[in-house]
Amino acid sequence: xxxxxAASVAAACFALASCENGGGGDGGGDExxxxxxRVAPTFATTDLDGEKVRLRDFRGQTVxxxxxxxxxxxxxxxxxxxxQLDKRDDVTVLGVVFKDTVANARRFMxxxxxxxxxxxxxxxxxxxxxxxxxxxxxxxxxxxxxxxVRHIGEFSDVSELLPPD
Numbered sequence: 669x670x671x672x673x674a675a676s677v678a679a680a681c682f683a684l685a686s687c688e689n690g691g692g693g694d695g696g697g698d699e700x701x702x703x704x705x706r707v708a709p710t711f712a713t714t715d716l717d718g719e720k721v722r723l724r725d726f727r728g729q730t731v732x733x734x735x736x737x738x739x740x741x742x743x744x745x746x747x748x749x750x751x752q753l754d755k756r757d758d759v760t761v762l763g764v765v766f767k768d769t770v771a772n773a774r775r776f777m778x779x780x781x782x783x784x785x786x787x788x789x790x791x792x793x794x795x796x797x798x799x800x801x802x803x804x805x806x807x808x809x810x811x812x813x814x815x816x817v818r819h820i821g822e823f824s825d826v827s828e829l830l831p832p833d
Contacts, residue, residue, distance in 0.1 A: 702797050704818055708733075708809040709796035715785040716774050721762065723809070730816075731809040732761045732829060735799045737768040738776035742822035743804045747780050749826050754784045759830065764789050766803050 702708050712722040723731065732753055736743035754761040761784040765773045770788070777786050787793070799805040799820075808817035808829050817829055 702807055702815045702818065704815050706815055707813050708807065708815050709793075711793045711796065713787050713789060713793065715787055716765070716770055716777070719785075721785050721787055723762070724813075726760050726762075726809075727813055728811050730759045730811055730830070732759060733764060733797065733807045733809060734761060735764045735766045735794060735797070735803045735805045737766045737803060738772040739768065740766075740803050744776075746804055746822050746824075747782065749823065750784070751780070751782060752826050753830065754782075756830075760784070762787055764793050764797075764799075766794060766800065 708723065710723050712720065715721050723733075732750070734746075734750055736747075738744075750761050750763070753759050763777075763782070763784055763786045765786055765788060773786055776782075794800050797805070797807055802821070804822055806817070806819045806823060806829055807815055808819075810816045819828060823829060
């Protein structure tokens, strides 16, 4: 086996492992935010259609900020659960597209009939939320703008992010 091929295989395995295990923990970045009990980092970006989206516009609502990509198997598995959350009147889902193309992200959103905003990120939102290199990751921001839950890796039940009705 050539060295180049071996390096490619090793890189692919690392990327897959990072995706599946949430990157192995804290996600790196600023060690002070967004910890549970602290005010969530604010951001302004656009969605895949070019519409401006700002976190502060959702103050007064519970917001699930979910970092995902179309190539991430665990992200794909938790999308139906995000749809359940998005159907709740008291919750808004904001999906931050993590290191994916607009075309692939849009296609996946369409396949899933997902109608919550899919947000473009140049890396600044992920850095502020200490996400990466692994995904998925979800941060629940309370109506008061304070982080209530930080969940790194795939969640398997909506109760992991929000208590049942």
